[in-house]
Amino acid sequence: MGETKVDKRAPKIYDDPLVAAEQFNEACKQGQKMTGAQYSELVNSICHHDGLWMKRLATASKKGSTKLSDGTEVSAKEIMAKLNELSKAKKLLATLYRSNIKTRKRGNNGEGFKKPFVVDKNMREFVMNGRFGEYDVAKMFPLLTRKGVANVAILTPLFCAYIKMNNLNLEKDRQKVRMDELLQKLFGKTVAEILRERKKQNKDDKLGPNEFTYWIIQSIVKHHKVEKEVSLSPEDAAELLKETEIAHDLLVQSKS
Incomplete structure (x- = not known):
């Protein structure tokens, strides 16, 4: 699955949670299982990026745009597109939870x-x-x-x-x-x-x-x-x- 592999030594923050969620979704369709650790890391990644882009949105709303660490200028409209991607990742994560994790019945x-x-x-x-x-x-x-x-x-x-x-x-x-x-x-x-x-x-x-x-x-x-x-x-x-x-x-x- 490429970048969806989990480093057991340290929790991972995915650079693109939507891409990661889509990869997990495809893997689960093929019979693979999403672990609790992977689920938690994807939740944490969404939290991380959501807070980061919300902060950038606040700056861009006042100044018209804001600079990223690499010097790229992004507008409020572009930031909203990123937040929409995170929203899609949240919905896909909820689906993964219900269809992949919740359904694993192992007794009490x-x-x-x-x-x-x-x-x-x-x-x-x-x-x-x-x-x-x-x-x-x-x-x-x-x-x-x-x-x-x-x-x-x-x-x-x-x-x-x-x-x-x-x-x-x-x-x-x-x-x-x-x-x-x-x-x-x-x-x-x-x-x-x-x-x-x-x-x-x-x-x-x-x-x-x-x-x-x-x-x-x-x-x-x-x-x-x-x-x-x-x-x-x-x-x-x-x-x-x-x-x-x-x-x-x-x-x-x-x-x-």
Whole structure:
């Protein structure tokens, strides 16, 4: 599939999310499977480019055009065309999710990014107290808030939606995220621990105080698991699937 291959050592940001989504779509039609990691990377890529082009649109709307890093001048009309491409990528991604990932039935426990686990009070407090615009997220995820049961396919989109809705991306680098007061309170120590471990491995992430990158999200989730193996009743399994779909739709709405 060319550029759609995933580098397991570091999350990928696709240069052209629409092209990547179209390639995944063609591959899935031929019987290949889109993994949870690939899905998350494509979501993150759309978030990254959406924020970048929205910022350029704001500049072009005032000045008539704006310059890219390579010196190319782009007009507001050209930027809108790019945003329309991202919108198409979002719709195609939603189709890929429903037709390729959602339909993989593996019993109550599932596998990979759909596998249920129990999170600690910090993660539950994030869902109950986080500001998600007009959405009452605490009521939208009762299984998570009542019992702490979730999966990566719920928590990763929730983090991305929260970042988007609260404008926490750094203007100079949209791949980097600024922790607000809530994130600092609940996950600041976790992020510091992750970065210390990275530094021991001689990996310099070049982050300022209270900053992290999108790839850290899944590491945060991992650090806040309290039970990794969970057996669900049929009712709770159905609710988990429902909340997984809601998380995906919420992320799509946050970028629209």
